[in-house]
Amino acid sequence: MEVTLRRFELLDVDAMMTWASDPEVAAFCRWEPYASTESVLAYLRDTVLPHPWFRAICLAGDGRPVGAVSLEPTADACRGELGYVLARAHWGQGVATAAVRRALAAVFGEVEGLSRVEALVDVDNAASHRVVEKAGFRREGVLRRHYWHKGRARDLVMYSFVSGDPLPQ
Amino acid sequence: MERPAPETEVTLREFTEADAEALFAWASDPRVVLFQRREAYARVDEARRYILDHVLPHPWYRAICVGGGGGAVVGSISVKPDPAEERGGRRSSRASLGYRVAHGYWGRGIATRAVQAAAEAAFAEWPWLVRLEAVADVENPASQRVLEKAGFVREGVLRSYVVLKGTPRDMVVFSFVDTDRERNKPVEAHKD
Numbered sequence: 577m578e579v580t581l582r583r584f585e586l587l588d589v590d591a592m593m594t595w596a597s598d599p600e601v602a603a604f605c606r607w608e609p610y611a612s613t614e615s616v617l618a619y620l621r622d623t624v625l626p627h628p629w630f631r632a633i634c635l636a637g638d639g640r641p642v643g644a645v646s647l648e649p650t651a652d653a654c655r656g657e658l659g660y661v662l663a664r665a666h667w668g669q670g671v672a673t674a675a676v677r678r679a680l681a682a683v684f685g686e687v688e689g690l691s692r693v694e695a696l697v698d699v700d701n702a703a704s705h706r707v708v709e710k711a712g713f714r715r716e717g718v719l720r721r722h723y724w725h726k727g728r729a730r731d732l733v734m735y736s737f738v739s740g741d742p743l744p745q
Numbered sequence: 746m747e748r749p750a751p752e753t754e755v756t757l758r759e760f761t762e763a764d765a766e767a768l769f770a771w772a773s774d775p776r777v778v779l780f781q782r783r784e785a786y787a788r789v790d791e792a793r794r795y796i797l798d799h800v801l802p803h804p805w806y807r808a809i810c811v812g813g814g815g816g817a818v819v820g821s822i823s824v825k826p827d828p829a830e831e832r833g834g835r836r837s838s839r840a841s842l843g844y845r846v847a848h849g850y851w852g853r854g855i856a857t858r859a860v861q862a863a864a865e866a867a868f869a870e871w872p873w874l875v876r877l878e879a880v881a882d883v884e885n886p887a888s889q890r891v892l893e894k895a896g897f898v899r900e901g902v903l904r905s906y907v908v909l910k911g912t913p914r915d916m917v918v919f920s921f922v923d924t925d926r927e928r929n930k931p932v933e934a935h936k937d
Contacts, residue, residue, distance in 0.1 A: 651828075654908045691913045692905040717901020721876045721922045724838040729875050729923075738905040738913075 577670040578636035581645065581678050584624050588632060589617045591641045595663040604701045605661060606725070629687055633662065633675040642666045645679045653689040657696065660707075667703070676711040677743060684739050691739045696722065696732040705733065712744045713737045755858040757807035757822065757866070760800045764808055765793035767818035771847040780882045781845070782909055805867065809846065809859045820846035822859045824867045824877070838875035840867060844891075851887070860895035864921050875923050880906065880916040892919040 584592075595601045596610040596619075610616050624630050628649060632641035643662035650657055658679065662672050684690055695713055697704045709715070713735035721729035760768075769792035771777045778785045786792055800806045800821075809820040822844040827837035842863060846856050860879075868874055881888035883902060893899065897919035905913035 652907055654913060655906065689908075691908065692903075694903075714904070716903055717918065719876075719878075719900055719918070720898065720920055721924070722839065724875060729838065734901065734903065734918075736904050 577674045579671060579674045579678060580634050580636060581631035581675065581682065582634060584620060584630060584632045584641070584644070586617065586620055586625075588641050589613055589620055591632075592616050592620065592644070594665075595643060595661055598664055600664055601661060604698055604704065606723075629656070629683060631679065631682075633660075633671065635666075635671070642671065643675065645675050647679070647683050647687060647690075647693065650694075655692040655694060656683065656687060656690055658693050658708075672707045673710045676707060680711065680737055681743055693737045695735040695737075697735065698723075698725075699731045699733055708735045710744070711737075712741060714741070754811065754813055754816075755855055755862065756810045756813065756816070757859065757862050758810060760796055760806060760808050760821070762793060762796055762801075764818050765789055765796055767808070768792040768796060768821065771820060771845055774848050776848050777845055780885050780888070780909065780914075782907070784910070805863075805870075807863065809844070809855065811850065811855060819850040819855060820844060820859065822863045824863055826871070826874075836873055838873060840871070840874055840877055842867075842877055842879045854894075856888075856891045857894045860891060860897075864895065868923065868926055877921045879919045879921075881919070882909075883915045883917055889917055889919075895921075896925065897921045898925070 590613070593610065593613055593616050596616050599609045602609045627646060629647040631645050633643040633645055634641055643660065643666065645658070645660040647656040647658055658676065660672055660676060680693060683693060695708045696719070697708060699718065714737070716734045716736055719732050719734050722732045723730045766789055769786055769789045772786045772792050772795070775785050803823060804826055806821065806823040808818045809822055810816045811819050822842070824840050824842050827839040827841065829836050842860065844856055844859060864877055867877055879892050879897060880903070881892060900918050900920055903916050903918050906916040907914055
């Protein structure tokens with residue numbers, strides 16, 4: 577599965593609305609589904625465009641985004657947290673794995689001082705475990721009750737990919 | 746539970762500027778700052794500035810005292826709430842704990858008791874707190890033992906987690922969570 581990553585533009589609002597408004601997509605995410613294009617536009621303008629590293633996932637030969645991948649800064653410049661989201665129509669085809677691999681190949685060169693990319697995956701999010709494992713992340717342990725999500729404390733699995741780890745082919 | 750000997754009884758209190766010399770004693774010691782980001786202090790004035798600029802405004806930073814209230818200050822312990830969650834600005838349910846003890850007071854269980862007291866205080870003061878986290882360098886087994894003896898659970902090794910003096914370090918992550926408290930509550934001894 578060939579994907580490309582590019583920066584978002586405000587014109588991508590309708591494409592983004594496809595996954596941002598989908599409750600099934602939002603289920604394991606930290607946000608509630610967006611109710612209006614205006615709110616997605618505000619998110620694009622205020623969060624995505626100024627973000628240090630936020631990319632649209634496009635299928636090869638198609639300029640329309642089908643998802644997003646981002647690296648969130650943390651308390652230390654040496655580590656960033658990877659996040660990704662994909663429209664439901666493109667689940668189960670290796671798109672997320674390909675996008676995460678592309679992101680890992682890019683971020684160490686593009687983000688100053690980065691030595692560690694981490695991914696925190698809900699213990700019950702089997703699909704996401706497969707994505708990060710196939711992308712070459714290494715599982716480090718379970719962070720107990722790490723995240724308060726929709727009224728419950730959740731255990732998250734911590735994965736990392738550090739500068740110098742081999743990118744799987 | 747056996748009470749500790751009076752000279753190793755540990756109390757926590759707030760810092761004042763007058764504690765600068767005591768803080769300087771460990772903050773200038775390369776053995777203590779080995780696993781910290783900061784270089785060792787060379788002048789007491791640096792310790793005084795640190796108290797004014799970092800300790801006093803901090804959400805929770807305490808002096809570790811031995812020998813009862815008013816005793817010698819031999820270290821410090823701090824608990825920092827994690828920043829609010831991204832979208833929605835909802836406050837986090839986590840905090841991070843760190844501590845340092847003057848070298849002459851190592852090996853007496855002081856850090857362990859300080860960590861226990863700080864964990865208890867954090868959960869008592871912050872009803873939103875679910876998870877207290879601490880990390881120790883993989884090459885600092887003494888600190889790892891402190892956290893284990895204090896009741897923290899070892900969860901794994903985080904690779905290249907922090908950069909210390911220019912070098913990425915692997916850190917062991919430990920946690921003490923709200924449900925650990927409930928499990929560890931001692932059964933009250935019968936009182937006459």
